[in-house]
Amino acid sequence: MNNKNFYFVGTKFGNDDYLEYFNKEGKWELGWHNDEENKQYQKMLKLFNKIKQGDILFAKSSYTKKHNLPFLKKSEMKVSVMKIRGRGIVKEILNDGHTVIVDWEQGYLEREWYFLTSQETIWCPLDNNYRKKEANQLIDFALSDDIKEQDYNYFLNHLDWKRYKVENDVNSEQKGDSMKYANVLKQSKNLILRGAPGTGKTYLARQIARELTGGTEEQIDFVQFHPSYDYTDFVEGLRPVSNDNSQISFELQDGIFKKFCQKANEAQKTGGQDNFDEAWNAYLEYVNNRDEKERLTDFSYLTVNSRNNFNVNYESKSQGTVLTKSYVYELYKDENYLKQTYYRSQGKKVLETLRKKFGLKDYIFPTEIDTDKNFVFIIDEINRGEISKIFGELFFSIDPSYRGKDGEVSTQYANLHETNEKFYIPENVYIIGTMNDIDRSVDTFDFAMRRRFRFVEITAESQLGMLDKLLGDDAEEAKIRLRNLNAAIEKVEELNSHYHVGPSYFLKLQEVDFDYELLWSDYIKPLLEDYLRGSYEEVETLETLKKAFDKTSNERTNQSITGDNESDGNDDKDNR
Numbered sequence: 001m002n003n004k005n006f007y008f009v010g011t012k013f014g015n016d017d018y019l020e021y022f023n024k025e026g027k028w029e030l031g032w033h034n035d036e037e038n039k040q041y042q043k044m045l046k047l048f049n050k051i052k053q054g055d056i057l058f059a060k061s062s063y064t065k066k067h068n069l070p071f072l073k074k075s076e077m078k079v080s081v082m083k084i085r086g087r088g089i090v091k092e093i094l095n096d097g098h099t100v101i102v103d104w105e106q107g108y109l110e111r112e113w114y115f116l117t118s119q120e121t122i123w124c125p126l127d128n129n130y131r132k133k134e135a136n137q138l139i140d141f142a143l144s145d146d147i148k149e150q151d152y153n154y155f156l157n158h159l160d161w162k163r164y165k166v167e168n169d170v171n172s173e174q175k176g177d178s179m180k181y182a183n184v185l186k187q188s189k190n191l192i193l194r195g196a197p198g199t200g201k202t203y204l205a206r207q208i209a210r211e212l213t214g215g216t217e218e219q220i221d222f223v224q225f226h227p228s229y230d231y232t233d234f235v236e237g238l239r240p241v242s243n244d245n246s247q248i249s250f251e252l253q254d255g256i257f258k259k260f261c262q263k264a265n266e267a268q269k270t271g272g273q274d275n276f277d278e279a280w281n282a283y284l285e286y287v288n289n290r291d292e293k294e295r296l297t298d299f300s301y302l303t304v305n306s307r308n309n310f311n312v313n314y315e316s317k318s319q320g321t322v323l324t325k326s327y328v329y330e331l332y333k334d335e336n337y338l339k340q341t342y343y344r345s346q347g348k349k350v351l352e353t354l355r356k357k358f359g360l361k362d363y364i365f366p367t368e369i370d371t372d373k374n375f376v377f378i379i380d381e382i383n384r385g386e387i388s389k390i391f392g393e394l395f396f397s398i399d400p401s402y403r404g405k406d407g408e409v410s411t412q413y414a415n416l417h418e419t420n421e422k423f424y425i426p427e428n429v430y431i432i433g434t435m436n437d438i439d440r441s442v443d444t445f446d447f448a449m450r451r452r453f454r455f456v457e458i459t460a461e462s463q464l465g466m467l468d469k470l471l472g473d474d475a476e477e478a479k480i481r482l483r484n485l486n487a488a489i490e491k492v493e494e495l496n497s498h499y500h501v502g503p504s505y506f507l508k509l510q511e512v513d514f515d516y517e518l519l520w521s522d523y524i525k526p527l528l529e530d531y532l533r534g535s536y537e538e539v540e541t542l543e544t545l546k547k548a549f550d551k552t553s554n555e556r557t558n559q560s561i562t563g564d565n566e567s568d569g570n571d572d573k574d575n576r
Contacts, residue, residue: 081112276363
């Protein structure tokens with residue numbers, strides 16, 4: 001290693017990948033040159049000028065990953081990754097200041113390296129004096145003919161990267177829960193996680209979604225319902241938009257759930273031929289940059305509006321029209337498209353230009369196939385919205401028995417659609433809702449919607465694992481106090497396990513520097529006061545609950561805190 005240097009060099013510039021070009025031409029280029037004002041270029045130029053004949057170049061690209069990693073890590077944390085894509089020996093340095101001739105090795109096995117990475121165009125890891133050991137591990141990994149397994153534990157236990165590490169047992173337990181509920185969701189299609197405040201229902205919903213989608217965030221979406229949320233937000237509705245004259249008009253727009261279902265539906269299709277977007281955008285740019293008018297006919301011409309549609313203008317100064325992208329696209333897919341036939345001649349002329357000048361190919365319908373791509377839509381606080389109003393006619397489509405085209409419906413705004421296509425929920429879409437069923441400020445599900453969901457109770461006890469993960473050695477005392485408090489809550493008249501305090505409240509210990517008195521006064525007591533408001537012995541009951549909270553032994557209080565009244569006797573172990 002002393003006779004040569006090792007450089008990791010970029011292969012992607014902007015959105016373009018040059019690796020195939022470099023291999024074919026037998027060279028590597030710096031990518032930009034002669035830019036004296038660019039400090040980054042000047043920095044890279046200094047490194048480029050150090051490259052000499054006989055040095056080894058590794059072609060690479062760098063990025064970050066959150067999921068599908070070969071090791072365990074703390075959730076939501078991104079890890080730096082470098083894909084090593086090729087290896088070659090420098091044969092000659094050209095005098096143009098940015099090109100080296102390289103003998104690229106054929107058949108090099110691509111591999112991923114984690115933690116010690118760089119996004120610089122040129123990187124020499126051995127230049128880092130305090131990273132010699134790690135740099136040598138990387139070079140050995142990149143030089144190997146076979147793909148070696150990186151020593152992940154070395155990096156996970158290193159002070160600089162220790163933040164990524166997570167304990168195996170905690171992760172396995174939580175993964176087991178998410179797998180269990182993911183199987184339940186797969187069977188039932190629609191799942192409600194219900195439970196006491198702070199039991200981590202939203203957190204669990206995200207874990208279930210990641211389990212079912214393989215951690216692909218693009219296949220997960222999230223919304224939180226509230227009393228003012230409605231059908232137009234969720235499915236579709238008219239939204240105000242500003243036109244070119246700064247006047248407000250209303251435009252039909254898809255809601256978040258409809259967009260999500262359309263994305264899931266597209267994932268089930270393969271094949272076909274459709275380059276309309278590319279050709280349309282090229283035509284828009286052409287019209288925008290022309291000095292002369294883009295003639296549609298002898299008496300009309302095209303301009304581009306702010307919505308990236310065409311305005312059809314007339315030389316007679318009569319009122320023009322708008323030729324929308326969506327209409328031309330439907331005509332592209334079907335020349336016999338019947339809606340808005342008065343635009344057909346204009347649309348066909350535009351299509352003719354797109355084919356002749358901008359490479360528009362004939363449309364070929366994609367083939368629908370079964371796919372293992374699952375899509376999960378999470379609705380947090382689902383009972384805080386007016387469910388029947390938000391879903392509207394989708395209460396039929398949402399039924400697990402009517403997923404797919406069997407459950408297609410006409411939406412409330414179907415008369416404004418440019419096509420006659422109906423809406424349905426694809427079979428690969430799953431819905432998770434969360435709810436506090438003791439929330440007195442909201443209405444419950446009506447029976448028609450309720451029977452379309454499977455309800456699972458999430459208890460405070462079942463979610464204690466989150467304390468182990470996030471509180472570490474301090475988790476044990478927190479769990480004892482929480483259990484004692486919840487045991488006491490069950491003994492209060494008119495309260496039961498639904499009124500337990502969830503472990504999420506005890507995560508606030510980190511904010512109050514593990515001051516349990518502050519945790520009680522600022523977070524737990526206000527919640528309990530809401531539970532007890534209007535009760536006859538509110539003050540006395542709070543005092544007894546505080547005593548239970550203060551107990552740091554595993555002995556739970558056996559005292560009935562409502563005088564002669566007995567507890568509700570809820571000893572169902574499945575609910576603990």
